[in-house]
Amino acid sequence: MDNIRRGNKQLIKELNRAIVINTILNYGPVSRTRISEFTDLGLSTVSNIVADLIKKELIYETGEEESSGGRRAILLEFNCNDRFVLGIKIGLDGIVIGLVNMKSKILSRHFIPSPVNSNEKIVLEVLIKVIRDLINKNHIQTEKIVGCGIGVSGLVNQKKGMLVFSKILGWKEVRFKELLEKEFDFPVFVDKDVNALTLAEKRFGVGKEINNFICITIGKGVGAGIVINGDIYHGRHGGAGDFGHIIIDKDGPLCYCGKQGCLEAFASDQFIINKIKEALSNRQDTIIKDLLKKKEDLDSITVNTVIEAAQKGDIISKKIFQEVGRVGIK
Ligand SMILES: [Zn+2]
Known part of the structure; x- marks a missing residue:
């Protein structure tokens, strides 16, 4: 029991320290009072943590806060080039x-x-x-x-x-x-x-002010990161968000995982590249070859080539993206 209590105490101390560090990183230069307001931590807790961080040269005092009266608070900034x-x-x-x-x-x-x-x-x-x-x-x-x-x-x-x-x-x-x-x-x-x-x-991009969101990537594979209450949700076995190998058409193309018709087999870069190569071998009218350094070097086609073609109005390339976007909606 004592060990658990000690463990909890240490954990809370580390969490509070991390919260103070993040607040200075995100809002610095910032005063001790403001940190206390932002974090809901008591001023004495904040002051103790700050004293330790100054001692370790992780943060430093810089100037004073603008004030309309009363004592001016000293501002704290992260020593970002020391660590x-x-x-x-x-x-x-x-x-x-x-x-x-x-x-x-x-x-x-x-x-x-x-x-x-x-x-x-x-x-x-x-x-x-x-x-x-x-x-x-x-x-x-x-x-x-x-x-x-x-x-x-x-x-x-x-x-x-x-x-x-x-x-x-x-x-x-x-x-x-x-x-x-x-x-x-x-x-x-x-x-x-x-x-x-x-x-x-979550830290720097579109999720900065949002606490619950999903970030989907479509590239070599298809995957997602899930944020719940401001934290990454990993799931019981660390596989939360792994939805690329959900089978959406059991008669669909073979996936590299060995199964047939996975979402990833339909919506990944390779599917798009295969589709355009198929169109070329069927002699369909596309500007893809004009975008290659060497016209016959089909192995140099990347998903960016197909994106470029679609942006230039290539109907076949646009159709491929429409098909990829529609996957599963039948
Ligand atoms: Zn698969």
């Missing part, structure tokens, strides 16, 4: 690694081409090397990195920081958190790429 975060996205096209400051400004980024079919061990080795290079290149001490977030395509066990399975990448049980935390001192967090994107929309 850094690493963001990593692992997808079909490759791995993007970015180093950002505490205001999420990208300071440096690195791209590693497609990891598909690479052995997970090799990918992790490359990842470790690139992280080290990025830290060295930017002359940053490793202890100044407060954390590393990884967004990866596939089913993720968020607690263990492990990619359970990714059909697209051909990987299973990749223990990113465990292995990277052995190499570096900072904590590593792993989630599905669409959840990381949804979190970015």
